[in-house]
Amino acid sequence: MRKQWKFLLALVAAFGLFAAACGSDGDDAADGGGDSEAAADGIGADKTVGLTFDLLGRGDQSFNDSAAAGTDKAKADFGVTVNEITPTDASARAGDLQLQAENSDLVVGVGFSFAQAAAEVAAENPDVKFAVVDDSMMNFDTGEPLAPNAAGLVFAEEQGSYLVGVAAGLKTETNVIGFIGGVSGIGLIEKFEAGFVAGVQSVNPDAEVKVDYISEFPDFAGFESPDRGKEIASAMYGEGADIIYAAAGLSGSGMFQAAADHTAAEGSKVWGIGVDSDQYNTVDPSVQEYVLTSMLKRVDNAVYNITEDVLKDNFVPGEVRYDLAAGGVDYSTTGGFIDDITGEIDEAKQAIIDGEIEVPTAP
């Protein structure tokens, strides 16, 4: 009798482990690839793109979703097959890229943390093309690409941030504005800060910008801690800020909650500015009315373009820069909260494209 019980328990435990294994990444790799209803007669019908997400994967309402939108479009337009993998921990990146390389013509790593792994895996798989979002994939000592088959998709985040900075500078009533960065010390989020502050000051020199980062490199928790983002945002609103720009990945959703809470408690409306994708469309409907605008980082365009380049044999290794002029960054107007000032923002946009305004990249 006792033996049977043990056997049953062992079965239950085994099922638990099985569920754990399924939960990690097996399921996604399968459902991404099985989709064959797309335009199968496109030029990419026999090609495969291996889309390798950063830790949060599809559904982060931000960066990864934007990349997925790019491959979704490529799938519809060219009929390429897309394999999606979401790494379960940071140490698995090289292995995930290698896995993708074995079945793909183009491997996309979503996030700068793939840079080193992509350079190594690219060297071992010379027939496969690689692209890393948010890293230039350049050797800055020699000025050469890190690998002849790896491209780096970088964005002029400071230019997009400048535009939402202009919006914040014009819209603020308290002349106190906040900036929440996800992780300091990488140099990436500092670009957002520098552009945003410059944008605010260009239209409103009296405004004070309170800057705080959630975590410091190498602690990446700052990109996925909505709870901490909420606390920091609530402190900023409490100290008089009425608009906050969060460049902090998923943590930004905490800012919108804080905006709703503060508005409800104090009776005066405060705002948040979203990042990467049009967050008006991605946040919970209950906080939509607090999304003033979003800084758009068109990762979808970049991923779509690099896919097209590979399919048409136009692939060029090394840095590919997406700025305002190239449609790589922009601002959103969904919700209609900044309709009265789009003229001024578009002036600034044109001035940046024309080179009249030089946006700083470091604070």
Add this chain to the structure above:
Amino acid sequence: MLAALHRLPTWLRFALYASVGVLVLAIAESFESGGVGRLTADTASRAMLKWCIPILLAGLGGLFSERASIVNIGLEGMMILGTWFGAWAALEFSPWMGLVFGVLGGALGGLIHAVATVSFGVDHVISGVAINIMAPGVTTFLSSEVFGNRTQSPDVPGLGEVDVPVLAGGTFFGAETPDILGSIADQGVFFVSDLASFARGLVSGIAIFSLIALALVPLSGWFLWKTRAGLQLRSAGEYPLAGESLGVNVIRRMYLGVVVSGALAGLGGAFIAMELTGFYQNGQTGGRGFIGLAALIFGNWRPLGILAAAFLFGYPFGVSLRDLDGQSTHALLLVVSFCLAVVSLWAATARRLVDAVMALVFAVVMFAWYVQTDVAPDWLPNAMPYVIVLLVLVFAAQRLRAPAFDGQIYRRGAT
């Protein structure tokens, strides 16, 4: 003088300690150039209360388990189960059901741990680690099946917040009441206003969920020390053979301890999902289960000690988040240095010269750090719990007393 202190009722003694703490904080921050009183503000104590709850519940969870001799490294995993089940039920039914299901999810993890360790005699650490590995896998799987998204759920409603009437201006049966603490805080009198403001944060805007968690502290103490079942449970943690010989079903008590342990951790997980974050998110527990174990050690396996530890760990974390320019956290360095100096003095009067010298050296190092810098680094409050526990282990190890049978495997009939 110390003896006189100990004759006071416990709650008065702790209130006195807290007042001294607020005084020290107020003095320390007054040295900062741009000091805006963040350390003693009501927002600081409110943040402390909010961030300490998961640590407190994990610590209480550890208490029930270790008092029954089972080490529970799996608290983190049980918390993770609590985050998912809590968020799911809150979305599916109501926030109160979220609380219930968070408890059930954690208890399920506890039950697995109990079966492995108590019935099968698996090493406690191995079983706990297995649960920590399994839980995120299970929740990721459930999340992708149920929410259609493997990393997070839609927004989850919380249980809401209340203001205490009279003290903090809450409503009493619909009638407005005065905000006594608030008006004292607005007077701007040094220390008195600081104290009022700090106290106000503990009674205003307080999450109903937090009240429930706080109520569990005396409840745990009452159960473990004042009831027959509690005594039997503790006997399993001290000397199970003795209990067994007197006819106590220690195996059942061990099961009770571990399942309650998981339930409390699960409640902590539900708090994180429903109140702190506002939705379920992969990995949102962020190691709080382990910090709960640290709180258990710091608190000397006692409920009030765990509460004190949770406050001590939650405070620097909450304050540093609200500290936009890093100055208030910087003032904490001075506080730590001061506390170490006091420890040094205390060790010297007890003629423990080695301890006294070591504490003094640490105090000087902290003071030098304080003087040399203007702002504290962001990682400091994250490291604080571990540093504090290390210091406690160094200086007060003799005073710590774990349950005697803690971590050992009991086999019925074996001697």
